[in-house]
Amino acid sequence: MDLTRRKLLKQSSLAAAAIAAPHLWLPTASKAWGATLKKGEPIKVGLLFSLSGQLAVPEEDSTLVMQYAIDEINKNGGVAGHPIQPVIVDAKSDFNVYSEKAKELIIREKVIALFGCYTSASRKAILPVVMSQNSLLYYPTCYEGAECTQNTICTGPLANQHSKDLIPYMVKNFGKKVFFVGSNYVWPKESNKNAKIWLQEAGGELVGEEYIPLGSSEFGPVLGKIRDAKPNFIFSTVVGASDIAFHKQFKQEGFKVDSMPIASLTTGEIETKAMGPEFGAGHFLSAPYFQSLDNPTNQKFVENFLKSKYGKNGSTHYNMEETYLSAYVFKAGLEAAIKKTGNVEDVTSRMIRDVSGGVRVEDDISPEGLIWIDGDNFNSWLKPKIGQCQADGSFKIVSEAKEHVAPDPYSIYPNAGKCTAAGLVAPDGKSRKNVI
Amino acid sequence: MTSLDIAPFANALVLGLSIASIWLIAAIGLTIIYGTVGVINMAHGEFIMLGAYTSYALQSSLGLPFLLCLPASFVVVALVGLIIERGLIRYLYNRPLDTLLATWGVSLVLMQGVRLIFGSDPKYIAVPEIFQSNVEVGFASLSVFRLVVLAITAIIVAATAWLFYRTRFGMQVRAVMQNKEMAASFGINADRVYMTTFALGAGLAGIAGSLFGVLAIVLPTMGTAYVVQAFLVVVVGGGTLMGSVAAAGLTGELQSVFAFVTNDTFARFLLYVLIVVFLRFRPRGLFAVAKGRR
Numbered sequence: 076m077d078l079t080r081r082k083l084l085k086q087s088s089l090a091a092a093a094i095a096a097p098h099l100w101l102p103t104a105s106k107a108w109g110a111t112l113k114k115g116e117p118i119k120v121g122l123l124f125s126l127s128g129q130l131a132v133p134e135e136d137s138t139l140v141m142q143y144a145i146d147e148i149n150k151n152g153g154v155a156g157h158p159i160q161p162v163i164v165d166a167k168s169d170f171n172v173y174s175e176k177a178k179e180l181i182i183r184e185k186v187i188a189l190f191g192c193y194t195s196a197s198r199k200a201i202l203p204v205v206m207s208q209n210s211l212l213y214y215p216t217c218y219e220g221a222e223c224t225q226n227t228i229c230t231g232p233l234a235n236q237h238s239k240d241l242i243p244y245m246v247k248n249f250g251k252k253v254f255f256v257g258s259n260y261v262w263p264k265e266s267n268k269n270a271k272i273w274l275q276e277a278g279g280e281l282v283g284e285e286y287i288p289l290g291s292s293e294f295g296p297v298l299g300k301i302r303d304a305k306p307n308f309i310f311s312t313v314v315g316a317s318d319i320a321f322h323k324q325f326k327q328e329g330f331k332v333d334s335m336p337i338a339s340l341t342t343g344e345i346e347t348k349a350m351g352p353e354f355g356a357g358h359f360l361s362a363p364y365f366q367s368l369d370n371p372t373n374q375k376f377v378e379n380f381l382k383s384k385y386g387k388n389g390s391t392h393y394n395m396e397e398t399y400l401s402a403y404v405f406k407a408g409l410e411a412a413i414k415k416t417g418n419v420e421d422v423t424s425r426m427i428r429d430v431s432g433g434v435r436v437e438d439d440i441s442p443e444g445l446i447w448i449d450g451d452n453f454n455s456w457l458k459p460k461i462g463q464c465q466a467d468g469s470f471k472i473v474s475e476a477k478e479h480v481a482p483d484p485y486s487i488y489p490n491a492g493k494c495t496a497a498g499l500v501a502p503d504g505k506s507r508k509n510v511i
Numbered sequence: 512m513t514s515l516d517i518a519p520f521a522n523a524l525v526l527g528l529s530i531a532s533i534w535l536i537a538a539i540g541l542t543i544i545y546g547t548v549g550v551i552n553m554a555h556g557e558f559i560m561l562g563a564y565t566s567y568a569l570q571s572s573l574g575l576p577f578l579l580c581l582p583a584s585f586v587v588v589a590l591v592g593l594i595i596e597r598g599l600i601r602y603l604y605n606r607p608l609d610t611l612l613a614t615w616g617v618s619l620v621l622m623q624g625v626r627l628i629f630g631s632d633p634k635y636i637a638v639p640e641i642f643q644s645n646v647e648v649g650f651a652s653l654s655v656f657r658l659v660v661l662a663i664t665a666i667i668v669a670a671t672a673w674l675f676y677r678t679r680f681g682m683q684v685r686a687v688m689q690n691k692e693m694a695a696s697f698g699i700n701a702d703r704v705y706m707t708t709f710a711l712g713a714g715l716a717g718i719a720g721s722l723f724g725v726l727a728i729v730l731p732t733m734g735t736a737y738v739v740q741a742f743l744v745v746v747v748g749g750g751t752l753m754g755s756v757a758a759a760g761l762t763g764e765l766q767s768v769f770a771f772v773t774n775d776t777f778a779r780f781l782l783y784v785l786i787v788v789f790l791r792f793r794p795r796g797l798f799a800v801a802k803g804r805r
Contacts, residue, residue, distance in 0.1 A: 128732050131631040168732075259776050287775045290736060292727035293533075295526040295657075296770035296778070302652065303519050319633060320727040327654035327726075329645030349633035349728065353643065388632050 112187060112419050117160035118153075120145075120405070121180035123191030123201070128168025129290055129316045132345065134193045137215065137398040138163060139385040141190055144402035146383075154409045155419060162186055170200045177201035181210045187424055188213060188405055190398065194314065195219060195262040199511060202227070206509050211424035213405060215398035217340060217362075219265030220454075220484030223494035223510040226424070228408070228431055229454045230401045230446070231394075232363055234269035235486040237340050240459045241361035242270055242310065243277040244474055245338045250307025251279045256297055256321070259286040263312035266340065270310055272487050282306050287313065292320035298328050301335075311339040318342055319350040322358065332357035343392035344468065352468040362393035363457040364443040365470040373442035396443060400436050400455075404448060407434045428453070432496060445479075452494040454482030518650035523771035524764065529657040531763025532664040533726070537737040538744035538755050539667060540716035546750040547688050547708040550600060550610045554618040555741055556734025558713045561588050562720025563729045564625055567634045577638045577725070581663070584721045585714040592713025596706050604705070618734075626731045634729040642725070660722050667715060671752060684708060747786055749796025757797050762786070 112118060122141050124134040142161060149158045162184050164176045173192065180186050181204060188211040192198040195218050205212045205226050217231040245253070253274060257263025267284065274281060282304040285297050301309065313321050318341065325337065338359040344366050347355035366377060376399075380386045408431035412422045415430055432450030446457045456479040462470030485491045492501035498508040541555045552558075565587045566580035575583065595617055603610045638656070645654045675681035686694035687704045695701045723737065744762065748754030762782060769778030790796075 127626060127631055129730065132633055132730070135631055285774055288779060291775065292723075292736060293530065293775070295529060296523065296767060296775055299519065299522055299526060299771065302522075316633065316728045316730055316733070323728075324654065324726070326643055327645065327656050329647070329652060329654065345632070349635060351635050351637065387630070 111185060112157075112422055114419050115157070117158045118409070119160050119162055119184060119186045121177075121184060121186040121189040121191070122161050122163045123166055123173065123176055123180060123189055124193070125168040126165040130166075130168035130193055130197075132315055132349065133341075133394050134166075136345065136388055136392070136395040137190075137193070139388070140380065140391075140395045140399045141402055143380055143383055143385040144399050148402065148406055154406050155413045157419065159406075166191075166197065170197055173197045174200045174204060177204050181205070181208045187211070187409075187422070188427065190215065190401055190405075192216070193394065194260065195265075196260050199261070202511050206511075209423070209425050211428050213401040215401045216394055217397075219262050219269070220482075220486065221265060221488060221491075222484060223452065223499035223507075225496070225498070225508055226428060227453065228401070228404060228428060228448060229482075230397045230404060231455070232457060232459065233454055233482045233484055233486070234266055235483045236363070236457060236459050236480050237361040238266060238270045238310075239273050239480075239486075240474065240476065241338055241340070241359070241461055242273040242279065244461055245308045245310070245336075245359065246274070246277045246279040249336065252282045252304075252306040253279055254282055254301050254304055254306040254309050255284040255312070256301075256309060257286050257312035258289045258314050258317060260289055263314075266312050267310075269487050287317065289317070290315065291317055294321050294324045295328075298324060298330070301330075302328075306335065308335060309337045311337050311342070313339075314341055318346055322346075322350050322354045326354050342464075343394070344390040344470070345388065345392050347464055347468045348390060352464070352466055355464045355468060356466045358464050359461060359473075360393075360464070360470065361459060361461045363446075363459060364393040364396040365460065365462045365472060366391045367462070367469045367471065368443065368460075370438070370442075370444065372439055372444075376442040391442075400441055400443075400446060403436045403440055404431065404434055407431070407436070429496065447479075449482055451496060452482060452484050453496070454484065456481055520768075520771065521650050522652060523767050525651040525653060527764035527767030528760075529653060529661060529763075530767050531759045531761075532657075532661040533723075534740045534744050534763055535756060535759035536660065536664040536667065536719045536722065537716075538741040538748075538759060539664075539671065539752075540712035540714070540719070541741045541745050542712075542748065542750065542752060542755040543671070543708055543715065544712035545745055546752070547684055548600075548604070548705050549607065550604070550709070551607065551614070552712070553611060553614040553738075554595070554621060555716055556736075556738030557618045557621040558588050558592065558716035558734070559720035559723060559737055560625065560731065560734035561591060561621065562717030563636070563724030563733060564629060564634070564720075565717060566721040566724055567629075567636050567729055570636060571634075577636065577642075577721075580636075581718055581721050584717040588717025588720070589710040589714030593706065593710040595713075596709040600709065601702070601706070622731050622734075629731075631731060634724075636721075636724045636729060638725050656725060660726065663718070663722065667718070668752070668756060671715075675752065680704075680707070743786060747789065747796055749799035751798045754796055754798035 122138050124138045125131050126135050145159045145161050166173045166176055190213045193216050198214055212227045214227055214229045215231055220233045255267050336358050342360055377391050408427045411430040412427045413419050431448050435447040438445045446455045458476045458479055460472055461474040462472050465471050484494055492499050498506040499510045500506045544550055544552050562584040565584040569575040569580050569583055599613055642656045645652055683699045683704050687701050691701050744755050744758045748758035766778055766782050769781050
């Protein structure tokens with residue numbers, strides 16, 4: 076059949092009308108976007124972590140502990156009588172899948188909040204959709220800061236809450252010369268920028284800085300450079316499967332952990348179990364939580380979690396515990412929002428975020444002790460700790476901060492201004508929202 | 512750090528041999544399969560992964576020492592390769608694009624199967640104490656385990672060369688490689704040759720996987736990191752054993768030297784650029800198979 080101009084115009088205008096029609100007929104269609112809560116129905120939240128691929132190593136536990144926390148909350152009556160219902164997706168360690176699934180969770184599943192991501196790259200991949208839909212992301216991992224958004228709450232340490240303690244401790248105990256090794260993406264590079272400043276303040280000296288491709292397990296050339304540079308310790312921001320290969324090859328190439336330990340911000344109990352304690356022993360980690368923390372809440376948490384059907388991986392580590400805390404931060408924030416509006420149906424994601432400033436997780440629930448959310452930048456006040464891996468794979472706490480440390484996302488960018496709840500306020504007084 | 516002192520540079524050359532041996536042992540199974548059978552095996556990375564999981568399973572359930580796990584993983588993965596060849600690949604020899612898709616499907620099935628049986632968390636393979644230290648000879652320092660990988664690679668290359676050039680079976684394989692129909696008309700069972708070489712290639716990938724599980728990590732996705740390098744070696748080498756050896760040696764040394772002079776990321780980038788330029792001028796690779804048009 077031949078296509079004449081008349082036919083083309085007629086058919087395309089009919090098609091356009093058919094597509095536009097529902098938005099004209101159905102008055103509720105325009106309200107279809109955005110999350111809504113209904114009285115008496117479960118509260119939907121999204122769990123956006125990788126259950127497969129190389130990021131599954133740290134992230135699978137986050138999904139499992141969230142399910143455990145949600146079961147615990149629901150057993151105790153849910154939030155204002157409503158149970159929480161998790162929508163679980165697998166981000167497959169692929170950044171494209173993260174942003175696709177984030178859109179699916181927020182727009183199609185209409186979750187009121189998202190718990191997700193581990194690497195900063197994946198967080199930056201989903202932030203545009205979280206911000207444009209005015210949704211809420213709980214980011215439960217340590218990160219480099221330098222962001223001021225109005226749609227996130229973070230329960231992991233910032234650079235001034237872990238590396239700021241770790242670098243001076245290592246310089247004092249092992250020596251001035253340090254070699255930086257990291258995976259090649261934003262978090263290690265920013266962390267190293269922060270670490271260089273703490274190093275200078277501690278009087279140390281940087282003898283080398285190398286980045287290896289994300290996912291690579293070939294450390295021969297880097298170890299050769301370390302051998303030439305002869306540092307007193309190594310500061311590692313290598314993540315995921317590469318981290319395990321790094322520790323293994325470090326020992327296999329003849330380096331001695333007593334004279335040149337690796338200090339990291341991420342090598343915790345699961346990584347040590349995967350590489351074998353003989354390769355992990357003697358290295359240092361700075362985190363707010365260790366499985367061996369000696370308080371009654373933690374002992375109960377470890378025991379109950381490992382006994383439950385979610386504890387199959389056999390250990391609890393800082394990333395998982397920070398995710399557990401974010402579930403209770405959400406509960407407290409949602410309860411405060413419902414109390415403020417008086418009606419659960421009026422609560423929006425943004426509202427929960429706005430009332431979450433100052434929300435506390437007390438030490439009868441928090442395995443690492445009391446933490447609370449900063450009212451300006453919505454990161455967490457916590458107590459940094461440094462642990463050394465022992466021969467059996469557990470960590471011994473060698474240093475602990477006496478006071479809670481305030482989160483400072485712009486600690487090394489003083490000219491950027493101060494992050495407040497309304498936006499990033501520059502020194503000249505101008506305020507900008509959604510700074511990532 | 513770009514100092515060109517002799518000692519660290521020489522160390523980088525020695526390390527290049529080790530990197531070359533890793534890439535060669537990953538590629539040798541693929542070379543045999545591609546060179547003989549002409550199948551582009553997208554599941555090659557998963558054969559490597561299966562070798563690592565076989566070692567893990569044998570060690571954790573039977574307590575088998577690591578050195579015995581190597582031949583065991585050869586046998587197990589060769590059997591898996593045999594089943595896949597008889598069950599699927601055999602019907603697709605005349606359709607190269609379909610084998611590409613089919614083997615890609617096989618790789619997904621294997622990955623997910625392993626995930627269902629063993630879980631997504633990384634597994635641990637124990638090795639004897641002696642493999643946890645290094646050897647220093649003058650300026651050069653290499654871990655004992657890397658030397659083991661180098662030695663095993665050399666043995667495998669020698670054994671494969673002997674098999675292909677000194678045995679009757681090898682003669683049959685070379686005949687089938689050159690012209691399948693003509694070889695069949697001389698009474699060679701071409702189907703059996705294809706089946707055996709596919710299983711052999713799979714088994715060699717299994718040995719590589721067991722070694723990589725110790726050097727790096729055992730995960731369901733570990734194969735994907737090696738399959739790209741393996742394909743590069745096979746393509747640059749041209750599909751013959753000699754070609755793969757030369758290609759692995761060249762690319763491994765270049766990677767080590769570039770990484771020594773600049774850094775790992777830039778070294779890899781530079782290496783890939785050089786490979787693309789090389790293939791532009793010599794698309795058949797270094798030592799291509801002399802055979803009739805397929």
